Amino acid sequence: MTQDRRLRILGLVVLMLFGAAWARAAELTTVQRGSLQAKLAEGRQPETVAAPRGTITDRTGRVLAISEAAADISASPIVVKDPVGTAAKLAPILGVDEAKLRVKLSSDDGFAWIARLVPGDQAKKISALRLPGITVSPTTRRSYPQETVASQLIGFSGIDGKGLAGLELSMEQTLRGRDGKRLLVWGRGGDDARVVYVKDERATQPGKSVKLTIDALIQARAEQDLAKYGSMFGAASGTAIVMQPTTGKVLAMASWPKVDANNPTDAPEEARQITATGFNYEPGSTFKPFTVAGALETRAITPSSSFIVPYAIQVADQRIEDAEEHGTETMTPSDILAKSSNVGTIQIARDRLGATRFDQWIRKFGFGQPTGVEVPGEQRGRLLDPQDYSGSSIGNLPIGQGELVTPMQLASAYATLANDGVREQPTLIDEIDGQRQPQAQAERVVSVRTATEIRQMLKRVTEAGGTGAQLTIPGYEIAGKTGTAQHVDPATGEYSHSLYTASFIGMAPADRPRVVIAVVIDKPSRGAYYGAEVAGPAFKDLMRWTLNYLAVPTDTASSTTQRSTSGA
Amino acid sequence: MTAVRVQEQFDAARAAASSSRPRRAGSATRPGNAAGQQRRSLERNLARREAALRISRRVSGPAGGISRPAPQQPPAQPPTVSPEPIAVERPGDLAPVAAPPRPASTPRTANDPPAVRTAAIPARTPQPRGGTPRPAARAGRPAAARTRPEVPVRADGVTPRGVDLRVPTVAGRASAPATVSAEAAIPEVRQSPQQHAPRRLVVLTGTAAQSERGSRRRLSTAAVVLSALVAIVLTVGVVVAAQIRVTQMNEQIGRDLGQISRLQQATVAQKERISSLVTSARIDDEAERQQLIEPDPVDVTYLETGDRTKIAARAAQILRSQPVTPVGGVKPTTPTASTATSTASASTVIASPTTTTP
Numbered sequence: 001m002t003q004d005r006r007l008r009i010l011g012l013v014v015l016m017l018f019g020a021a022w023a024r025a026a027e028l029t030t031v032q033r034g035s036l037q038a039k040l041a042e043g044r045q046p047e048t049v050a051a052p053r054g055t056i057t058d059r060t061g062r063v064l065a066i067s068e069a070a071a072d073i074s075a076s077p078i079v080v081k082d083p084v085g086t087a088a089k090l091a092p093i094l095g096v097d098e099a100k101l102r103v104k105l106s107s108d109d110g111f112a113w114i115a116r117l118v119p120g121d122q123a124k125k126i127s128a129l130r131l132p133g134i135t136v137s138p139t140t141r142r143s144y145p146q147e148t149v150a151s152q153l154i155g156f157s158g159i160d161g162k163g164l165a166g167l168e169l170s171m172e173q174t175l176r177g178r179d180g181k182r183l184l185v186w187g188r189g190g191d192d193a194r195v196v197y198v199k200d201e202r203a204t205q206p207g208k209s210v211k212l213t214i215d216a217l218i219q220a221r222a223e224q225d226l227a228k229y230g231s232m233f234g235a236a237s238g239t240a241i242v243m244q245p246t247t248g249k250v251l252a253m254a255s256w257p258k259v260d261a262n263n264p265t266d267a268p269e270e271a272r273q274i275t276a277t278g279f280n281y282e283p284g285s286t287f288k289p290f291t292v293a294g295a296l297e298t299r300a301i302t303p304s305s306s307f308i309v310p311y312a313i314q315v316a317d318q319r320i321e322d323a324e325e326h327g328t329e330t331m332t333p334s335d336i337l338a339k340s341s342n343v344g345t346i347q348i349a350r351d352r353l354g355a356t357r358f359d360q361w362i363r364k365f366g367f368g369q370p371t372g373v374e375v376p377g378e379q380r381g382r383l384l385d386p387q388d389y390s391g392s393s394i395g396n397l398p399i400g401q402g403e404l405v406t407p408m409q410l411a412s413a414y415a416t417l418a419n420d421g422v423r424e425q426p427t428l429i430d431e432i433d434g435q436r437q438p439q440a441q442a443e444r445v446v447s448v449r450t451a452t453e454i455r456q457m458l459k460r461v462t463e464a465g466g467t468g469a470q471l472t473i474p475g476y477e478i479a480g481k482t483g484t485a486q487h488v489d490p491a492t493g494e495y496s497h498s499l500y501t502a503s504f505i506g507m508a509p510a511d512r513p514r515v516v517i518a519v520v521i522d523k524p525s526r527g528a529y530y531g532a533e534v535a536g537p538a539f540k541d542l543m544r545w546t547l548n549y550l551a552v553p554t555d556t557a558s559s560t561t562q563r564s565t566s567g568a
Numbered sequence: 569m570t571a572v573r574v575q576e577q578f579d580a581a582r583a584a585a586s587s588s589r590p591r592r593a594g595s596a597t598r599p600g601n602a603a604g605q606q607r608r609s610l611e612r613n614l615a616r617r618e619a620a621l622r623i624s625r626r627v628s629g630p631a632g633g634i635s636r637p638a639p640q641q642p643p644a645q646p647p648t649v650s651p652e653p654i655a656v657e658r659p660g661d662l663a664p665v666a667a668p669p670r671p672a673s674t675p676r677t678a679n680d681p682p683a684v685r686t687a688a689i690p691a692r693t694p695q696p697r698g699g700t701p702r703p704a705a706r707a708g709r710p711a712a713a714r715t716r717p718e719v720p721v722r723a724d725g726v727t728p729r730g731v732d733l734r735v736p737t738v739a740g741r742a743s744a745p746a747t748v749s750a751e752a753a754i755p756e757v758r759q760s761p762q763q764h765a766p767r768r769l770v771v772l773t774g775t776a777a778q779s780e781r782g783s784r785r786r787l788s789t790a791a792v793v794l795s796a797l798v799a800i801v802l803t804v805g806v807v808v809a810a811q812i813r814v815t816q817m818n819e820q821i822g823r824d825l826g827q828i829s830r831l832q833q834a835t836v837a838q839k840e841r842i843s844s845l846v847t848s849a850r851i852d853d854e855a856e857r858q859q860l861i862e863p864d865p866v867d868v869t870y871l872e873t874g875d876r877t878k879i880a881a882r883a884a885q886i887l888r889s890q891p892v893t894p895v896g897g898v899k900p901t902t903p904t905a906s907t908a909t910s911t912a913s914a915s916t917v918i919a920s921p922t923t924t925t926p
């Protein structure tokens with residue numbers, strides 16, 4: 001056979017093969033076009049890829065809020081051809097009553113919810129059944145593994161994944177992601193379905209994770225102590241704040257009664273409130289240190305200034321007395337604070353400081369405006385404008401009556417005194433998506449000397465003769481102030497003799513405070529109502545545990561270390 | 569010397585060479601020194617003829633008048649036989665071959681069609697000994713200047729390999745006759761005793777050459793078409809294979825997406841479980857169950873800033889010596905003044921309530 005002939009034969013064979021391939025392609029694109037397109041349409045499934053909401057963790061990484069895959073199951077009853085069979089298949093998976101489901105699927109409605117926020121594994125089983133008239137819409141479900149810990153602070157999100165309260169609401173823009181869209185084409189139907197084609201039409205953008213300054217263990221301990229003493233004294237509510245004065249970071253912001261974040265609607269509405277920032281009250285004696293600090297800073301008084309303090313004082317048309325009857329005594333500012341003398345404080349404010357400078361200093365400490373902590377609905381309290389002062393205002397305001405403050409404002413102001421007169425912006429957010437958040441500009445309020453002098457005065461509160469003498473923690477010196485404030489009786493418009501707010505705010509170690517704790521218990525109703533009696537024990541337990549947890553050196557260890565280093 | 573004379577001498581030399589051609593393998597004998605002398609004389613003659621040819625070209629003028637390709641035909645008048653054969657030494661093992669004797673011929677003019685000659689051709693482009701390489705043919709020269717030798721046919725019918733079918737084109741002026749240039753460009757090839765029969769150089773001119781090339785083109789077209797078909801089939805095959813691979817990859821992507829989703833759900837579930845396990849309430853309950861104590865900071869005396877190697881042992885020793893107290897309970901050795909029920913101490917620590925006289 002010649003070469004030419006061989007080539008011709010080979011060419012003919014190739015042409016035949018090519019022709020066969022073309023014929024098959026032509027058949028698929030013409031004869032079988034309709035059936036193939038029908039199969040393709042049947043297997044094509046556009047899918048929404050739900051964007052998970054950002055995770056909220058505490059400062060150690062413990063998860064406080066997390067999103068898990070879920071789905072909403074809906075039905076078009078008029079499209080459901082076999083409601084009995086469909087109900088029989090869905091009911092065991094969803095764990096619902098089959099009869100009720102059958103009734104729902106048998107109606108003439110165009111749309112009906114079957115189940116909301118179904119766990120992801122159940123949703124996959126339902127999706128694989130490919131029941132006509134049943135739609136599986138992917139979504140996410142919020143879960144709070146710590147349940148009651150920081151529940152009011154974290155808040156909760158609604159059924160559509162939107163934040164409704166707490167940090168879930170205030171950080172909505174950060175936590176919320178953007179859903180994506182994906183096209184899936186299935187190769188076969190039924191149980192043997194498999195995806196043969198995937199195309200992401202829009203990328204899913206998950207929400208950003210938020211790391212709080214909160215320590216879940218300190219938070220839990222604070223809530224535990226609040227629950228213990230709140231229940232013990234029959235209080236209506238309580239709050240505890242733990243702060244680092246040098247950074248402004250809030251380690252705990254507890255509220256009582258407890259609320260389960262996974263079932264927030266089971267608790268009353270007032271229980272879901274963040275008491276630390278949403279509760280306005282008259283601070284009482286816990287406000288006195290700031291009156292004295294203003295006078296010290298302006299050098300209107302000195303720590304050794306002497307005052308002749310009677311038992312009562314007349315201010316305009318009001319007579320104001322000390323809590324404990326005594327004779328006229330000579331007191332220093334330190335004595336006035338240690339014994340919490342109303343008369344002595346009024347003398348400092350009225351006779352040395354003056355109304356205008358008093359107003360300036362209390363505003364400088366941050367009262368009358370929100371602290372800026374990242375929770376929704378923070379109250380600003382209320383301060384009377386000096387122009388609106390009455391004759392007796394200078395007799396009430398300096399001792400913590402007549403103005404409204406929040407526990408967070410008080411804690412921040414005491415943290416300023418603990419931080420040598422520098423006010424750090426209180427904050428709850430440490431990192432967002434791993435990025436540390438910039439710290440706000442610090443502000444000097446009073447001098448180091450004034451802050452140190454005030455702390456020395458507040459140390460005497462927990463020493464013998466002070467109003468909080470029993471509030472001692474072995475190994476540490478505590479500086480703090482008790483407070484017992486009367487509520488205004490709505491019926492009479494006057495101060496009540498049965499409704500009080502007990503509080504104690506302190507810092508430790510007194511010379512170089514590492515922790516500031518504010519405890520406010522509202523309306524104790526079982527006999528005791530004084531700050532030292534009701535709020536003091538809660539403060540002591542919480543401070544002791546927190547100092548141990550944070551491994552803060554005791555005052556004796558600190559002084560030993562200083563002696564050894566100085567002697568070395 | 570005219571071109572015709574040169575041609576006649578060439579034929580004669582060739583005839584002489586063929587007459588003295590040695591027999592084929594086995595019985596062939598080398599001419600010896602006489603052959604070498606003959607070879608050298610042939611080379612000298614060839615060089616002289618080339619020189620003469622160049623001179624004659626300058627005298628005769630352009631050869632462009634010869635435009636009609638001459639048909640392939642035997643020479644009209646055989647040239648005279650040159651007493652000295654024209655031969656060119658072929659590098660290697662060729663024995664000198666005397667040019668065959670040529671019959672006498674009338675002088676040719678420039679207008680005569682070029683004669684067709686067949687001559688043995690060298691395997692390679694020969695270089696005259698001591699001569700300069702001939703330049704390539706200039707444009708416009710007749711096709712006869714380019715000759716294509718006839719492929720020699722061996723006794724066994726196999727085309728000898730390595731046959732260089734190229735023929736050196738004739739250099740020179742356009743005025744020179746083509747035949748002269750063709751003949752001058754075609755040296756005599758001496759064959760070794762082992763060589764096959766000399767290949768015949770077929771000088772094709774005009775349509776004859778084109779028709780020869782046309783038949784070869786038809787053969788090439790079939791191969792080209794076939795190659796194109798094969799390439800298309802292979803390309804389509806590659807495309808189909810790539811599509812199949814993409815489909816497989818998509819299927820794998822679909823499986824991977826499902827796996828990713830399952831792993832993410834599992835991760836979330838694990839994080840939830842971890843978070844629920846480290847709750848304070850559970851830790852406190854577990855510590856109480858195991859009767860773990862929580863010492864006061866002032867009781868923590870086993871820590872030293874220096875030697876840290878024996879801290880654990882010292883801690884265990886001190887803690888074992890202390891009475892066991894459940895976590896959260898009151899240590900009996902520590903006086904507690906913080907309970908609200910102890911009213912005895914409350915009188916000295918009464919907080920100052922704010923009282924006002926409306």
